[in-house]
Amino acid sequence: xxxxxxxxxxxxxxxxxxxxxxxxxxDVVGLTxxxxxxxIAQCGACTVHLDGQSVRACVTPVSAVAGKSITTIEGLDxxxxxxxxxxxxxxxxxxxxxxxxxxxxxxxxxxxxxxxPSDEDINAAMAGNICRCHTYVRIRAAVKEASQALHPxxxxx
Amino acid sequence: xxxxxxxxxxxxxxxxxxxxxxxxxTLGMCLGGCSREDKESAQAGPGKTGNRIISDAAFEPNAFxxxxxxxxxxxxxxxxxxxxxxxxxxxxxxxxELDAGWSQVDVEGAxxxxxxxxxxxxxxxxxxxxxxxxxxxxxxxxKAGAAARAMLVAAAAKQWRVPPEExxxxxxxxxxxxKGIQASFGELAELAAQQxxxxxxxxxxxxxxxxxxxxxxRKDSRAKVDGTAVFTQDMKLPGxxxxxxxxPPRFGARVRSFDAVAARAVAGxxxxxxxxxxxxxxxxxxxxxSKGRDALxxxxxxxxxxxxxxxxxxxxxxxxxxxxGKVARSEGDVSAALGSAAKTLRTSIxxxxxxxxxxxxxxxxxxxxxxxxxxxxxxQYQTPDQNAVAKVxxxxxxxxxxxxxxxxxxxxxxxxxxxxxxLETAHIVKAIGGKAPVKLVWTREDDMRAGYxxxxxxxxxxxxxxxxxxxxxxxxxxxxxxxxxxxxxxxxLVKDGVDVTSVEGAANMPYAIPNIxxxxxxxxxxxxxxWWRSVGSTHTAFAVETFIDRLAAAAGRDPLALRRALLQxxxxxxxxxxxxxxxxxxxxPMAAGRGRGIAVHESFxxxxxxxxxxxxHDNKRFTVDRVVIAVDCGVAVNPDVIRAQMEGGMGFGLSxxxxxxxxxxxxxxxxxxxxxxxxxxxxxxxRVEVHIVKSAQPPTGVGEPATPVIAPAVAxxxxxxxxxxxxxxxxxxxx
Ligand code: FES
Ligand code: FES
Numbered sequence: 001x002x003x004x005x006x007x008x009x010x011x012x013x014x015x016x017x018x019x020x021x022x023x024x025x026x027d028v029v030g031l032t033x034x035x036x037x038x039x040i041a042q043c044g045a046c047t048v049h050l051d052g053q054s055v056r057a058c059v060t061p062v063s064a065v066a067g068k069s070i071t072t073i074e075g076l077d078x079x080x081x082x083x084x085x086x087x088x089x090x091x092x093x094x095x096x097x098x099x100x101x102x103x104x105x106x107x108x109x110x111x112x113x114x115x116x117p118s119d120e121d122i123n124a125a126m127a128g129n130i131c132r133c134h135t136y137v138r139i140r141a142a143v144k145e146a147s148q149a150l151h152p153x154x155x156x157x
Numbered sequence: 158x159x160x161x162x163x164x165x166x167x168x169x170x171x172x173x174x175x176x177x178x179x180x181x182x183t184l185g186m187c188l189g190g191c192s193r194e195d196k197e198s199a200q201a202g203p204g205k206t207g208n209r210i211i212s213d214a215a216f217e218p219n220a221f222x223x224x225x226x227x228x229x230x231x232x233x234x235x236x237x238x239x240x241x242x243x244x245x246x247x248x249x250x251x252x253x254e255l256d257a258g259w260s261q262v263d264v265e266g267a268x269x270x271x272x273x274x275x276x277x278x279x280x281x282x283x284x285x286x287x288x289x290x291x292x293x294x295x296x297x298x299x300k301a302g303a304a305a306r307a308m309l310v311a312a313a314a315k316q317w318r319v320p321p322e323e324x325x326x327x328x329x330x331x332x333x334x335x336k337g338i339q340a341s342f343g344e345l346a347e348l349a350a351q352q353x354x355x356x357x358x359x360x361x362x363x364x365x366x367x368x369x370x371x372x373x374x375r376k377d378s379r380a381k382v383d384g385t386a387v388f389t390q391d392m393k394l395p396g397x398x399x400x401x402x403x404x405p406p407r408f409g410a411r412v413r414s415f416d417a418v419a420a421r422a423v424a425g426x427x428x429x430x431x432x433x434x435x436x437x438x439x440x441x442x443x444x445x446x447s448k449g450r451d452a453l454x455x456x457x458x459x460x461x462x463x464x465x466x467x468x469x470x471x472x473x474x475x476x477x478x479x480x481x482g483k484v485a486r487s488e489g490d491v492s493a494a495l496g497s498a499a500k501t502l503r504t505s506i507x508x509x510x511x512x513x514x515x516x517x518x519x520x521x522x523x524x525x526x527x528x529x530x531x532x533x534x535x536x537q538y539q540t541p542d543q544n545a546v547a548k549v550x551x552x553x554x555x556x557x558x559x560x561x562x563x564x565x566x567x568x569x570x571x572x573x574x575x576x577x578x579x580l581e582t583a584h585i586v587k588a589i590g591g592k593a594p595v596k597l598v599w600t601r602e603d604d605m606r607a608g609y610x611x612x613x614x615x616x617x618x619x620x621x622x623x624x625x626x627x628x629x630x631x632x633x634x635x636x637x638x639x640x641x642x643x644x645x646x647x648x649x650l651v652k653d654g655v656d657v658t659s660v661e662g663a664a665n666m667p668y669a670i671p672n673i674x675x676x677x678x679x680x681x682x683x684x685x686x687x688w689w690r691s692v693g694s695t696h697t698a699f700a701v702e703t704f705i706d707r708l709a710a711a712a713g714r715d716p717l718a719l720r721r722a723l724l725q726x727x728x729x730x731x732x733x734x735x736x737x738x739x740x741x742x743x744x745x746p747m748a749a750g751r752g753r754g755i756a757v758h759e760s761f762x763x764x765x766x767x768x769x770x771x772x773x774h775d776n777k778r779f780t781v782d783r784v785v786i787a788v789d790c791g792v793a794v795n796p797d798v799i800r801a802q803m804e805g806g807m808g809f810g811l812s813x814x815x816x817x818x819x820x821x822x823x824x825x826x827x828x829x830x831x832x833x834x835x836x837x838x839x840x841x842x843x844r845v846e847v848h849i850v851k852s853a854q855p856p857t858g859v860g861e862p863a864t865p866v867i868a869p870a871v872a873x874x875x876x877x878x879x880x881x882x883x884x885x886x887x888x889x890x891x892x
Contacts, residue, residue, distance in 0.1 A: 019444045020444070035388075037601065039830075040601075042830060089374075089382050095241070096563070097382075097563065098517045098566060122839070123840035124840075130516065132516045132566045132836065134808025134837060135801070136837075137844075138801070
């Protein structure tokens with residue numbers, strides 16, 4: 001049994017200790033917003049927050065996060081989280097949508113620690129998230145707009 | 158407010174009856190008392206934006222619209238939503254003529270039923286592709302909305318005892334101004350269902366559109382930002398097993414024998430079965446099936462396998478290009494014109510295989526149902542898939558029920574003429590005797606290595622200029638596998654030995670040159686190939702558009718000016734080219750080390766021009782900084798969706814221009830995942846501007862046409878900056 005907290009709920013999981021967190025979340029806990037795209041930390045579709053930091057769930061064994069607190073797209077309830085989601089919706093960033101949970105999780109992690117990221121900061125934080133629909137123009141715009149919405153009045157660096 | 162309703166003189170009258178033959182408005186079929194079956198079949202899979210119980214008072218005037226007493230309007234969309242915005246676009250067409258409020262509209266994916274939901278451009282076939290979704294549905298969906306509206310108006314007229322002409326409709330509400338009465342769609346739904354189905358309907362003139370041509374919010378945004386959108390990967394059925402398949406390491410290899418002892422010993426593994434395409438390991442979840450597959454020992458018979466590599470193939474293609482191919486176009490006398498030209502130029506270009514690499518790898522969920530089979534899939538090709546699966550089980554195609562879910566991208570891949578991964582799932586279900594629902598999951602590595610690629614191509618071009626620098630001869634030879642050979646489309650799309658999809662964009666290249674010859678070799682190679690976003694144009698646009706720039710340079714002419722001179726009979730090419738050039742500031746000076754390039758191309762009856770700006774940083778490194786796009790796709794149904802498809806479609810082509818290549822070495826696919834199959838990431842994405850030509854022409858597709866234009870635009874910009882020319886993709890600068 002491995003105990004972890006997912007979106008604020010303590011879960012006891014009867015799983016193989018090497019099972020990647022991604023598959024524990026999807027197949028065992030049953031939360032499917034977190035996606036599989038590559039399995040080798042190359043695409044970012046599986047991005048979740050581990051104690052507030054973004055991590056690739058596909059390469060994180062569940063045993064390594066025992067006792068820790070995980071947030072998935074379904075549990076984004078901070079002001080930064082909901083603002084990013086609303087901005088994504090406002091700009092109609094999504095196309096197929098498959099990458100977008102991961103994109104949003106990366107954007108929320110970025111804006112939570114760096115409220116006014118520069119273009120370089122955005123590149124650095126988001127380049128690990130592939131979008132095969134190439135929605136990058138709007139992802140970039142939405143990160144900036146969410147930053148503005150969270151900190152009105154302050155100018156973009 | 159208001160335009161009058163059914164009788165505006167400007168409105169064109171459309172016979173409903175003309176679209177009822179086997180398709181379109183199956184009016185009257187489901188009025189008032191729908192049978193249970195009708196309701197179930199009208200109800201789609203989870204790829205929907207609303208999720209409600211259909212009450213008995215629901216009004217379903219045809220196969221595409223349902224209105225319920227709670228004032229919700231559900232549009233049943235026959236095309237796959239794979240990112241291209243079709244759920245939004247089709248719903249816009251219905252809502253426009255229905256005069257529904259946008260926020261009351263929900264969308265559901267249609268079930269597989271070609272009698273009602275066929276693609277009108279594809280005869281009796283239901284499916285999505287070729288950028289046809291809006292184009293084939295434009296009139297059909299508007300008629301569906303207009304018919305529903307007419308029945309609502311008739312219901313109100315009856316209830317209020319007024320002539321229908323005096324009733325106006327706006328945002329889901331019917332009104333009679335003089336009497337001061339109004340009612341919502343929902344309030345009238347039940348009575349509307351009892352009205353006679355109109356024999357003909359009136360459609361709005363473009364000047365009356367309220368939704369078409371404006372920005373409306375995408376219908377799938379919310380579910381895709383909160384993680385609730387259901388993709389095939391997310392399906393879970395009671396007792397479902399997850400299947401991973403050990404595929405042969407080389408194309409054409411087969412299972413000789415296998416040892417499943419270790420695989421079966423893995424906790425959670427339920428079964429190991431041989432199927433035609435390999436050996437499937439079924440587990441209680443992905444992880445157990447994956448560990449089981451790792452433990453599986455398969456002895457492959459490679460006696461009939463393809464053992465060659467990309468380099469050897471390319472050498473064969475080059476040798477083939479020395480010989481004339483099957484003629485795709487021939488005008489004038491190219492040999493004579495080349496012989497007498499003042500100046501001749503030659504080039505050759507090599508294109509690699511490309512994977513679609515949709516972010517959701519291929520997958521499919523299937524279970525035996527009573528007397529049939531039920532499928533959950535990001536379903537792009539209903540009719541061929543139904544037929545293929547029916548054959549495996551020896552049942553009628555109508556017994557194959559398909560739930561169309563959201564697809565996490567496709568780029569053509571999920572419409573596979575061989576139904577490959579769907580059929581693989583069927584064989585697994587059959588091999589386990591249908592005892593459990595099965596979810597086939599391809600890993601990224603399976604998706605990259607198990608086939609179906611944009612073919613590798615080799616192009617050779619030769620052209621002649623007269624003494625004044627005017628192009629007088631153009632010879633273009635293409636070598637590459639046919640994606641159509643051995644498919645059901647061979648009869649229709651291979652003409653006199655020429656696969657029209659291999660030469661589209663080359664055989665019909667628009668430049669006015671008096672002597673033109675285009676021919677094709679289609680070597681047979683056992684590497685599985687398939688259409689890839691924008692199909693033939695993925696390679697032909699690059700060849701034509703970069704070679705035109707070469708001719709301009711050789712003639713000392715501006716590339717835009719030369720194109721302008723040679724496109725006088727092609728106003729829509731000219732229109733997008735001028736619009737892009739103007740907005741890009743064509744002709745303004747660039748700093749040293751920077752370059753600007755243009756390309757223009759028509760595909761799927763949509764015209765796109767792009768101007769790219771590049772910066773060359775050092776000998777081998779460059780960035781694409783800015784891309785200005787102009788598009789003419791007829792009536793712009795959803796301008797923001799069009800913009801999104803221009804941005805994304807261009808980006809998809811940019812990945813191929815800058816970095817993607819799939820190579821074979823001794824029969825094995827070299828690349829396996831995104832660390833070696835490289836695609837554009839956010840930091841490489843240029844700034845993008847999109848300009849849409851105003852047009853009253855019927856709408857044409859936007860999913861594909863931006864893709865082929867960027868590689869030549871970038872190559873031309875790099876040539877402008879460095880003087881180098883490019884004989885292969887992806888683009889690399891030489892030292
Ligand atoms: S699935 Fe984890 S990074 Fe791709
Ligand atoms: S929206 Fe399709 S992969 Fe990003």
